[in-house]
Amino acid sequence: MNAVAAEWIKLRTLRSTWxxxxxxxxxxxxxxxxxxxxxISRWDLGQTGEHASxxxxxxxxVGVVLAQLPLGMLGTLTISSEYTSGMIHxxxxxxPSRTRVLLAKASVLGGIAIAVSLLIAIPGYLYGQAVASGFxxxxxxxxxxxxxxxxxxxxxxTTLLGLAFGAIFRNGVVAISMLVVLLVLxxxxxxxxxxxxxxxxxxxxxxxxxxxxxxxxxxxxxxxFAVLGTWAVAPLLIAVxxxxxxx
Amino acid sequence: MIEVIGLTRRFRRSVxxxxxxxxxxxxxxxxxxxxxxxxxxxxMRIILGLDRPTSGRATVNGVPYRTLDKxxxxxxALLDASAVQGGRRAEQHLxxxxxxxxxxxxxIGWLLELVGLNKAGRKRVGGFSLGMKQRLGLxxxxxxxxxxxxxxxxxxxxxxxxxRWMRGLLKSLAxxxxxxxxxxxxxxxxxVTADHLIVIxxxxxxxDTEITQFVRxxxxxxxxxxxVIEGSAS
Ligand SMILES: Nc1ncnc2c1ncn2[C@@H]1O[C@H](COP(=O)(O)OP(=O)(O)O)[C@@H](O)[C@H]1O
Ligand SMILES: [Mg+2]
Numbered sequence: 001m002n003a004v005a006a007e008w009i010k011l012r013t014l015r016s017t018w019x020x021x022x023x024x025x026x027x028x029x030x031x032x033x034x035x036x037x038x039x040i041s042r043w044d045l046g047q048t049g050e051h052a053s054x055x056x057x058x059x060x061x062v063g064v065v066l067a068q069l070p071l072g073m074l075g076t077l078t079i080s081s082e083y084t085s086g087m088i089h090x091x092x093x094x095x096p097s098r099t100r101v102l103l104a105k106a107s108v109l110g111g112i113a114i115a116v117s118l119l120i121a122i123p124g125y126l127y128g129q130a131v132a133s134g135f136x137x138x139x140x141x142x143x144x145x146x147x148x149x150x151x152x153x154x155x156x157x158t159t160l161l162g163l164a165f166g167a168i169f170r171n172g173v174v175a176i177s178m179l180v181v182l183l184v185l186x187x188x189x190x191x192x193x194x195x196x197x198x199x200x201x202x203x204x205x206x207x208x209x210x211x212x213x214x215x216x217x218x219x220x221x222x223x224x225f226a227v228l229g230t231w232a233v234a235p236l237l238i239a240v241x242x243x244x245x246x247x
Numbered sequence: 248m249i250e251v252i253g254l255t256r257r258f259r260r261s262v263x264x265x266x267x268x269x270x271x272x273x274x275x276x277x278x279x280x281x282x283x284x285x286x287x288x289x290x291m292r293i294i295l296g297l298d299r300p301t302s303g304r305a306t307v308n309g310v311p312y313r314t315l316d317k318x319x320x321x322x323x324a325l326l327d328a329s330a331v332q333g334g335r336r337a338e339q340h341l342x343x344x345x346x347x348x349x350x351x352x353x354x355i356g357w358l359l360e361l362v363g364l365n366k367a368g369r370k371r372v373g374g375f376s377l378g379m380k381q382r383l384g385l386x387x388x389x390x391x392x393x394x395x396x397x398x399x400x401x402x403x404x405x406x407x408x409x410x411r412w413m414r415g416l417l418k419s420l421a422x423x424x425x426x427x428x429x430x431x432x433x434x435x436x437x438x439v440t441a442d443h444l445i446v447i448x449x450x451x452x453x454x455d456t457e458i459t460q461f462v463r464x465x466x467x468x469x470x471x472x473x474x475v476i477e478g479s480a481s
Contacts, residue, residue, distance in 0.1 A: 002317075006347035013339040014332065086330025089297055090387070093324050094347040096296050096313040 003095050003104035010078075011108055017074060021112070024070035025119050032063030032124035040132045053137035056128030057144040061151035061212040063120045068158040071116060072179050075109050075162025080172035098243040102167055106160055106236055113159040117152045146221055150211020153225065157204055157232035158183065164235035168242045204231040248273060248426060249294060249395060253303035256289050256450075263289045265450035266303070271428045273394070276421045278441030278458070279430035282476055286450040287430040288326070291399050295324055307395055319348040323388030324397045328380040328404070333373025337364055337383050340372060341390060350391050358386040363412070377404025385413070395426040402436055414440050434472040446472070448479040 011017050036059040043052070079102075082088040095101050129137055161182075165175035187205040190196035197218065200206040207224035209215045219227075249271040256264040264286040271277045279287050292298040294305040296313040304311065307322050315321055331340060341355045359368040362382040367375070372383065381404055388396055398417075402410050417440060421427045431437050437444065437458075444461050446454040453475050454461060463471045 002347055002349050006343045009339070009343035009346055010335075013336070013343070014334045016334065081332060085332045086327055087332050089292075089326060089330060090344065091347075092297060093295055093326075094319055094344055096315065096318060 003100050004107050006094070007078075007101075007104045007108045011112070016077065020070045020074040020077075021116060024067040025116060028063035028067040028120045029123060031066050032060050032120060033127055035059045035062050036124065036128040037131055040128070040135075043132075043135065047135045049136040049138045050141045052132050052135035053129075053139065053141055054144060054147075056125060056132055056137060057140070057147050058213045059128060060121050060124035061147055062214070063124055064117050064151045064155055065209075065212070065214070067116055067120060068155050068183070069180075071113055071155055072158040072162035072183070073176055074112075075159040075164075076166035076175040076179065077172055078105055078109060078163060078166065080166040080170060080175055083170040084172065099240050102163075102236070102240055102243055105163055109159045109163055110156050113156040114152060117155050121148070121151070147212050150208060150221075150225065150228070153228045153232065154204075154208035154212065157208070157228050160232050161204070161235050164239040167239035168235075202227060204228060248308055249397070249428060250306045250309070251290065251294065251303070252305070254290065254293060254300050254305060255302045256286070256293060256298065257301045263450050264293075264300070267447065267450065267452055268303075269445050269452060269455050271426055271445075272443070273426040274421060274424050275442035276417055276427045276429060276440055277443045277445060278437035279428055279445050279447075280434065280437050280441075280472070281430075281432065281447040281453075283432050284449075285432075285447045287432075287447065288399055289450075290447075291324070291326065291397050291428075291430065294397060295322070295326070297326075317348040317350075317391070319344070319350065319391035319393065321391070321393050322395045322397065323391065323393040324399075325381070325384040325388045325401055326399045328384035328401075329377060331372050331380065331383070334371060336369050336371055337375070337386075338368040340383065341386060344387055345390055348391055354390060354392075355386075358389055361389070361416075362386045378406060378409050381405055381413075382409075385416070393425070396420060396428065398427070398429045400430055400432070402431065402433075410436070434469045438468040446475060448476050451479065453479050 036056060039055055039059050082091060091101055092098065162179050165178050166172065169175040169178065183205055187200050187203055190200045201218055206215065207227040210217055210224050211221060251267055251269050254264050254267045267290065281287050289298065293300050294307065294312060296311065312318060338355055338359065342352060345352055345355060359365050362385050364379065364382050367379060381401055385401060388398065402413055405413060417427055417429060441458055444454060444456055444458050461471060462468050
C-alpha cells in the first residue's frame, strides 16, 4: 500500500497530470453534450422511454472514446518520464521490487481512468436526461450496463496499455507512437485488407466499440469483454517480465 | 555495515569492476576514491540493487539490498542528484519518497531546514542549481534516518561554503555511529573529509587503509594518490 500511496502522490504533484485529465474530460464532455443534443433532436415522437434512455447512454460513452488518448499518454508518461529523468532509480531504491512499482502505478492509473469515465458519464447522463425529458427516459435499462461496463473497461485498458508500453520501451515518444499505431492505425488499415475484420476482432479497438454500441456486433459481448480484459492485463504482465531486466 | 565480496561487473567491451572486495565499517567516513571511470558509481549501483554483478555479491547489514523491507529506513543513498523530475516542488519530492517507505511526513520540514533548503522547499526542482539538487538529494538520503549512507560525489556542484557545510554534516553523521561511504575523484577533498580510504583504479582495489597510514613518507596525500594510481596502470 505504501507504494500505491507514493505513486498517487507522484502523479498528483505533476501539473502535466492535471492538464492531461482536464483536457481529456473537457473535450469528452463537449463532444458528449454536442452528440447527445444532435442525436436527441433527430428522435421521432414515438421513441419509448427505454429507447431514449439507451440513446443517452450510448451518446455519453462516445465522449469516453475521445478521452482515451490523453489517458493512454498519461499512462505512458507516468513511467517513461521517470526513465528519461533518471528518477526511476530513486523509485527502485525506495521500492526494490520492480513488479510492485509497476503494479502500484497500474492501480493508481486504473483508479484514475475509472474516475475520469465517471466524470464524463455522470454529467453527460444528467445532461442527456434533461435534454430528452420530453421522451420520459427510464433511469437505466439493463442493456445500458453493457455500455457502462464496456466503456469503463475500454478507458482502463487504454490507460494500462499506455503504462505497459512506457515500461517496455522506456521512451515516451516510442511508446505513445506504438499506442497510436495499435489503437488507431492498425484497425484503420486492417479494415481495408482482406481478412482485416477478423484481425480487428482481436485488437482492442473493435470489441470496445461493439460494447458501447458504436459498431455492429461481430462477436458475443462476453467475448468482447474477454478481448478487452486481455489487452488490459497481458501487456502489463509482459512489462513486468521486461522490467525484471536490471539497469 | 556494507560488504562487497569478490565483485566483478563486465560490460560488453570493458570490465568496470574486477574482483573487488571491501567492507565499510560504521562510525567513520569512508572515502571511496578513484579517477573517473574507476568503477565507483557502478559499485554503488550494485550495492543498491540497481545493477547486477557479473559475479560476486554486495550486502548491507548482511543481506542483499533488494531483500530489505522499507530500505530507506536502513540505507540512505545519493547517486545522481540531477535525476529528479523538475515539475515537482522539493517538499513534494520528499513527500512521495517518505510515503513509499511509510516514513512520517513530519521529518520533511526539519530536513529541508537541515540541508538549507527551507526557503526553496515550495519551489519547483526544475529551477534548482546542481548544488541545491545535491542538498535535496542529501535530504532524501536522510529521510528514513538510516544507519548507512552511500553518497556518490556529493560535493559536485557545491560552492566552497556548501562543501564545508557538507563536510561538517558528514562528520557529525559518522560521529553518531553511522556507516558513511562517500565517493570522490578528488584526493584533496577526501584528505580533509575521510577517516578511512578505499582506493580503486580500473575496477581493482588499490588501497584499503586508514587515511593516516595511506601517505607515503616524504610525500603529500595527493602525490601518494597519483603514485598509487599510476602504479596500478602500468
Ligand atoms: N551501462 C554501461 N555500459 C557500458 N559501460 C559502462 C556502463 N556503466 C559504466 N560503464 C563503464 O564502466 C566503467 C566504470 O564507470 P563508473 O562506475 O561510472 O566509474 P566512476 O564512477 O568511478 O567514474 C567506465 O569505463 C564506464 O565507461
Ligand atoms: Mg561516478
